[in-house]
Amino acid sequence: MGRSPCCEKAHTNKGAWTKEEDQRLIDHIRIHGEGCWRSLPKAAGLFRCGKSCRLRWINYLRPDLKRGNFTEEEDEIIIKLHSLLGNKWSLIAGRLPGRTDNEIKNYWNTHIKRKLISRGIDPQTHRPLNEKTTTTTTAAFHRQNHPVKL
Incomplete structure (x- = not known):
């Protein structure tokens, strides 16, 4: 079943x-929204x-898109929001006007x-990288000295 294709792939x-x-896309959206x-596509010729x-409109042609490099302030906002939200790129993009979720994901x-990583921080947990080895070593120590009984 499913949905019919949005276009005839042959044409x-x-x-x-x-x-x-x-320009056709921009003009059509300016007039019709x-x-x-x-x-x-058919209406715009x-x-x-x-x-x-x-995708062309959202990621490249929208007039409110912010172009150019990310600022240090934007970097810190992305890092902070990623630590709170994880990989919810569209939610993060909502806090950075003019940036798209795809652009932020790629930049991340x-x-x-x-x-x-160069700061010594795990990009997934946002904790110090050396904390991982300590936790792993501690867990191994406890498994060795307190085996689980089945």
Whole structure:
């Protein structure tokens, strides 16, 4: 069953967007707003699927997107929110206006993880890295001296 495909795959463009396609999408959304993404491509005269249009708009073309490098302040906000929320990228993005969840996730995986490791902090637990070995050693000691009876 499931949902019917959003587009006829045979008649859709794939790959890089052209400037003309970008402009058609921008113009259509300016006039009609962000309506139904499934019907937008045909209405805008684009040979793309609705998902492609939605992602292009959200991640690249929205006028309120913040471009450029992340600031130190943004880094610290991401680290703090990640320690509270984990990998809830859309919730974290909600606290950083102009940044997308995908951009923040990619930035986390390519930059912030390394930054935390270089500070001696585990990027998953946000605890000191040497704390892991202490806990593991202590657990092994207790298992050795207090075996579990089955």
